[in-house]
Amino acid sequence: MSMKKFALKLTAAAVALIGLQTSSYAVDSVSVEGGAGSKVQMLRLGAQWDWKNTAWWQSNGTHIGGYWDLTVAEWHEKRYNNTDSSKNFTDIGFTPVFRFQRDDKKGFYGEAGIGVHLFSSLYNNDTKKLSTAFQFGDHLGTGYVFANGLDVGVKLQHFSNGGIKQPNGGVNFAVLKAAYRF
Numbered sequence: 001m002s003m004k005k006f007a008l009k010l011t012a013a014a015v016a017l018i019g020l021q022t023s024s025y026a027v028d029s030v031s032v033e034g035g036a037g038s039k040v041q042m043l044r045l046g047a048q049w050d051w052k053n054t055a056w057w058q059s060n061g062t063h064i065g066g067y068w069d070l071t072v073a074e075w076h077e078k079r080y081n082n083t084d085s086s087k088n089f090t091d092i093g094f095t096p097v098f099r100f101q102r103d104d105k106k107g108f109y110g111e112a113g114i115g116v117h118l119f120s121s122l123y124n125n126d127t128k129k130l131s132t133a134f135q136f137g138d139h140l141g142t143g144y145v146f147a148n149g150l151d152v153g154v155k156l157q158h159f160s161n162g163g164i165k166q167p168n169g170g171v172n173f174a175v176l177k178a179a180y181r182f
Contacts, residue, residue: 025049028067029149031179035157037172039126042091044073048179061103069095069113077125087125093117093137105181106145109153114138117159128169132161143177151179 028050035042048067055063073091080087095115101107117137123130136159143153155177160170 027182029151029179029181031069031071031151031177033071033073033175033177035173035175037174038128039078040171040173041076041078042073042173042175044071044091044175046071046179048097055103058103062100063103064098064100065105066096066098069093069097069115071095075119075123077123079126080124082124082126087121089123090120091117091135095137095139101145106147108144109142111141111143111153111155112139123159123171125171128171129167130159130161130169130171131165131167134161134164135159136162139175141175141177145181149181151177151181153177153179 026049027047029048031044031046031048033042033044033046035044047070049070051066051068054065057064071091071093073093075089075091077087077089093115094117095113097111097113097115099109099111101109115137117135119130119133119135122133137157139155139157141153141155143151145151153176155175157173157175158170159173161168
């Protein structure tokens with residue numbers, strides 16, 4: 001897929017997110033992420049909505065809260081069909097994320113999420129194959145939110161179809177995240 005098509009997809013996603021800017025559906029943060037795995041790369045844009053009035057196990061100025069994460073990503077397979085050719089495809093994901101954080105949502109945090117993803121084509125890269133376009137994506141991450149709302153983090157992410165259909169080789173990423181909280 002060309003960069004022009006990818007830019008068009010990202011523009012469409014941004015317009016859709018702007019349309020959601022009513023008070024009850026206002027986006028709480030936006031993010032950009034870059035990930036790398038074994039002969040695969042990913043660039044992802046996202047919008048996050050905090051879980052309102054949610055503070056589980058509140059103690060000593062910290063609690064467990066969370067957010068909804070809606071993302072669109074472009075993957076680049078460097079060894080498509082286990083050859084020297086490459087291929088790009090799009091991934092749309094929706095993930096509920098639990099976050100251990102300070103009550104003011106600033107400073108260090110840890111998070112975990114398991115969500116659903118839909119790929120525009122099947123993953124077939126190097127020696128790994130995923131036999132369905134529907135995938136589960138889970139992650140563990142940590143990061144820091146600065147006083148100005150900048151959120152930087154790192155996460156480990158795994159994709160697989162949960163054994164729905166074979167082959168299901170799984171794909172792992174190390175991901176860097178930058179977000180801005182409104």
